[in-house]
Amino acid sequence: MNVRNDRLYVDTPRRAPLSGVQLNAVMRNVYAWMTMGLLITAFVSLFLSRMEIPLSQPFFLGAIFAQLGIVIALSWAINRISATVAGMMFFVYAIITGVTFSVLFMIYPIGSITAAFFTTAGAFGAMTIVGLTTKTDLSKYSTYFTMALIGLFIAMIVNMFLGSGPLDYAISIFGVLLFTALTAYDTQRIAQMASNPKMQVSSEDTLKFSVMAALTLYLDFINLFLFLLRLFGGRD
Numbered sequence: 001m002n003v004r005n006d007r008l009y010v011d012t013p014r015r016a017p018l019s020g021v022q023l024n025a026v027m028r029n030v031y032a033w034m035t036m037g038l039l040i041t042a043f044v045s046l047f048l049s050r051m052e053i054p055l056s057q058p059f060f061l062g063a064i065f066a067q068l069g070i071v072i073a074l075s076w077a078i079n080r081i082s083a084t085v086a087g088m089m090f091f092v093y094a095i096i097t098g099v100t101f102s103v104l105f106m107i108y109p110i111g112s113i114t115a116a117f118f119t120t121a122g123a124f125g126a127m128t129i130v131g132l133t134t135k136t137d138l139s140k141y142s143t144y145f146t147m148a149l150i151g152l153f154i155a156m157i158v159n160m161f162l163g164s165g166p167l168d169y170a171i172s173i174f175g176v177l178l179f180t181a182l183t184a185y186d187t188q189r190i191a192q193m194a195s196n197p198k199m200q201v202s203s204e205d206t207l208k209f210s211v212m213a214a215l216t217l218y219l220d221f222i223n224l225f226l227f228l229l230r231l232f233g234g235r236d
Contacts, residue, residue: 026194026206033087033214037094038221044098049105063100067093074212083207090211097222108229116229123180123228124221131187138185145185148178168230175227183220190216 070093078086104113131138152175159167190213 026210027191029207029210030190030194030213030217033090033210034217034221037090037214037218040091040094041098041101041222044095045101045104048099048102060100060103063096067096067100070096071215074215078208078212081208083204083211086208086211090215093215094218104229108233112229112232116225116232119228119232120221120225123224124183127180127183128187131184132191134184134188138188141181141185145178145182148174152178172227172230176224176231179220179224179227183217183224186216186220 070089074086074089074093081089152171155167155171155174159171193209194213
């Protein structure tokens, strides 16, 4: 499971009304950043898989720790760095994710990877619409989402030692359900913040907000994809 970022860059109200051209402009920036990140990850993973470059275990573990370090650094330093630096860090994260994802082509058949990707894209798109249109305030479930994420992480760690097939299947189903719901929750949360009248599309602060929001949605997409891929299975 890729590390999630739950600390968006904000000094704006979290429950601003969801309306206005300003919202659309800011959200377009968010989805543009997210899309670029996903394209970079896909390109790097496909390129490395075609080159058949072997990744040593120390290098692979180092890449995972680098991913964790970048998310933590972005979360804690976003108020002190420029939007350019934040964007570069996001792209570096996407590149490193592509490196680690290249091993998926050695584990799963291309059919399973393709099916998982298109299923993820469909589910993500549907939950994005739900997040933008629902009248239900999803923020009231934030505590439950946090508890579910912690429980999911603990269960995955435990099963690393148990190696239980049924537990792995249950974890995958739970992960799919959780990140499907989180997509709607994060979309609503980001849209509410983006709708604030103080958000100037071209301002430095808004650009940094866009990067952090894109990272959050990017991680939702990536994690949903990984859990779906585990369900589709078909390991080589």
